[in-house]
Amino acid sequence: MNPDVATALKALDTTMSSIEAVIDVDRLKATIDDLSEQASAPDLWNDQAQAQQVTSRLSHAQAELKRVQDLRRRLDDTTVLFELADEDPSMAEEAQSELAAVSGEIETMEVRTLLSGEYDAREALVTIRSEAGGVDAADFAEMLLRMYLRWSERHGYATEVYDTSYAEEAGIKSATFQVKVPYAYGTLSVEQGTHRLVRISPFDNQGRRQTSFAGVEVAPVVETSDHVEIDEKDIRVDVYRSSGPGGQGVNTTDSAVRITHLPTGIVVSCQNERSQIQNRASAMAVLQSKLLERRRQEEKATMDALKDAGNSWGNQMRSYVLHPYQMVKDLRTNFEVGNPAAVFDGDIDAFIEAGIRWRRSAETADAH
CATH class of the missing domain: 1.20.58.410 (Release factor)
Incomplete structure (x- = not known):
């Protein structure tokens, strides 16, 4: 041999x-x-x-x-x-x-085997929001939503979309979905941060180049042992009619639920179920997960004396460039590919693996 x-x-x-x-x-x-x-x-x-x-x-x-x-x-x-x-x-x-x-x-x-964090084995709750960039940002947020759902589909992972808030002209303002497989949180948590898109805007009749941004938040799904208590007096519950693209009504009853957590300002919505009771239960579960992730972030910040390990929600972490050249590059790991179409179709495993290895090496460096 x-x-x-x-x-x-x-x-x-x-x-x-x-x-x-x-x-x-x-x-x-x-x-x-x-x-x-x-x-x-x-x-x-x-x-x-x-x-x-x-x-x-x-x-x-x-x-x-x-x-x-x-x-x-x-x-x-x-x-x-x-x-x-x-x-x-x-x-x-x-x-x-x-x-x-x-x-x-x-x-x-x-x-x-590098996923050994306290919540890494959990299922994941992912929220995508359009940020700066107007209609292009809303369109980009929808592209990211499809990217993660396609990634899940490629692996055979079950997903459930809890809420989609559609933008007026195109795309989405925000969406929240759950990836229902163990270790989804540990895997997808490296996707958290600000994503940036550079392209010729399809919404600009002068064909100018546009830069737009979308934010990705990832939280571990709450389990019964987590003790995330939510006092009823700390929340405001609003009900409304579910709506689809272009503002059209999806059903004729006020079954969609929006919960505002007054102490933190966190707002969650759910409109995927037919009954108000089911939507409220799902929205409460989403709120608990977000509060759990907030607590995790605060504990981490205290432990490492606010030393930044690249996990804060505001960090710009990946660029998708469609013009003047084609490239997707992770700004933390420097991993890049020249095929954005494949990436937007869910081919992101190499980015995730590079992110997990980068996070582990950063944690190891912090420990010394």
Whole structure:
């Protein structure tokens, strides 16, 4: 076997072993056994919310175990492929191709092991807002909304859009949605910040170049153990009719709910359910998540004496340039690609992985 190949395989084996240790395969198997027992209980569906949580966690744990085991088997098979290629050179190309594929997948899985923050394993609540730039910013905010929903779709992650506030001419003022998969918060939290778009404005009849901005907030979904208490006297609840693009009414009853948290000024809305009661419950859950993230941010600021690790909501973190050249560049990691169309279609894994590695290295540097 080629010495370079042998060295590469040995390095991948070491990385794979560290991944298996961090994920703790034995503990994962025990978790699956426990969740399988819960899922087979005859009274499981008496509490639908609890049942969905159990089945979702079981499905994710099973998928995680299968992914680790499949990757270990593929790595072992790749070693065998190279040994066979020593006897039959016609197999060398297949062996090299599989080595590249396995290497990429191990690198991606290694990034998951870097998600060890207090809330990283949670599902994510994402809010996108148009900022400076008028109608172009509203259009850009809608492009980002589609980008994240397409990213979720590509991975098979369930999403639920709680609220969309449409702008008058085009695009959206804001939107809030949940990504319903474990580790969505840890993964997407590196997307938090201000995104910037430079292009020839499709809304300018003189065809001038326009720079516009949109903000992305990411919060961990609240769980029952979080104790985020909200006093009724601290909130104002307004009901109104759901509206769609162009201001058209979506339904004829006042079922949409807007909750204002008076002490912080945080405003959340929900209009995706038919009943006012359901929308209020969803809006309260969104408010709790935002308050939890606010508390996390404040605790972090206190702990590192306001030292900035690049997570504040106002930080400009990525530029999307469509004119005079085509490029998307992350301003923290300097990772860039020359295909904005693919990025806007949800191809953002490389940006997310670079962001997670950058955050871990920043945290490590802060600790020393």
